[in-house]
Amino acid sequence: MLQVEEIETCYGLSQVLFGLSLSIAAGEMVSLMGRNGMGKTTTIRSIMGLTPARAGAIRFGGRDVRRLASFRIAQLGIGLVPEGRQIFPNLTVRENLVAAASNRLQSPDPWTLDKIHALFPRLAERGANMGNTLSGGEQQMLAIGRALMTNPRLLILDEATEGLAPLIREEIWNCLSMLKAKGQSILVIDKNVEHLTRICDRHTIIERGRTVWSGTSEQLMAAPDLQHRYLGI
Template sequence: MAETLLEIDGVETCYGLSQVLFGLSLKVQSGEMVALMGRNGMGKTTTIRSIMGMTGARAGTIRFAGEQVRSLPSYKIAKLGIGLVPEGRQIFPNLTVYENLVAASGNRQGASDPWTIEKIHALFPRLAERGNNMGVTLSGGEQQMLAIGRALMTNPKLLILDEATEGLAPLIREEIWNCLSMLKGRGQSVLVIDKNVANLSRIADRHYIIERGRTVWTGTSEQLIAEPDLQHRYLGI
């Protein structure tokens, strides 16, 4: 049986007096790709912020690799082995592509096959071409590639992508999906937020749908595809 890498149980998170998550629960097993889905404003990004300690949960448990992380600061959670590709990319605009990648490099988890600049360039050849360009000069698609590469350079046990392909051109979106498919083939554990049900169903093992800060459905890709009414009700498809 696969090890439970990330486990969230009964999490409640607020912004001031406004509560966003109401007893949210989900799990990611080692080597599994899990999709977190739902309409805009339903708590997906808040879930990621709660996992990473950027917005502290007021109740519930968040365990990563068996350790309770709910009360830990963000940098300690990241050092345990979580690589985040945040919404909006948030690359370092005044560093070059190469400097962005090197700034995040590390092998804190003792990875047997660690990520290197060369491997990131093989994954995204465009980053090799733009190596000396400042981050601020990149297109949105190039910035997303860089954000993914930067997260991978930390050799994460779990890679989290918030809005993996939002706002990207179709060809770039396809390149990102191909990248995620390759990462799954490598056994990389991934938690991904996106709206593309077709691509998520193709590569994700399981899906969670949240509505108003609560988990309302979980199941496999086959189950999600078989329930178009569910997609219409909770995803607006």
């Protein structure tokens, strides 16, 4: 579904990604891991066209998207849950959910407001509240719900549970497990190796803007030295 091949991305004269590659198949859940500052968010921004890669290839559904505008890439079926959530603070919870809702790809069983409320009952309770009055956990639920309302072929989550209370984290992980079981393709960034290895099919680890390892959960769990080298503090 998604193929990222040898991309290079810069911020001005500062290069961040150096020939980075990763891939995601339909129905697969893949993690992107690495220490802070190694290029994970820049990778997501490159995929979404927010910080365009200057070299390499990015294909989604077989189509070259590296030079497309961000909104065109989103319209092709990529839903982003960005780092920091970035919900609309001056819109209500309901307005946040319906603002970008669409079913451009004609899914036979699309996400609706009722289904999002069933997934996150707290959003139904807070429907009339403004976005900036929600807790961090509620904002993350809202950001996920907003992305799902676009009925994406691929869901990308940047720092899925960062800064959330333990109970809310568990709720988010349970949500992701349910989405995977439904066949949703997912690319997730997070620091919780235990949860990632429990629910993801494959993992890509990056170090200083380069792909240094890619493999299955079983392979990652069998290599504690690898975890210490690239993921330990």
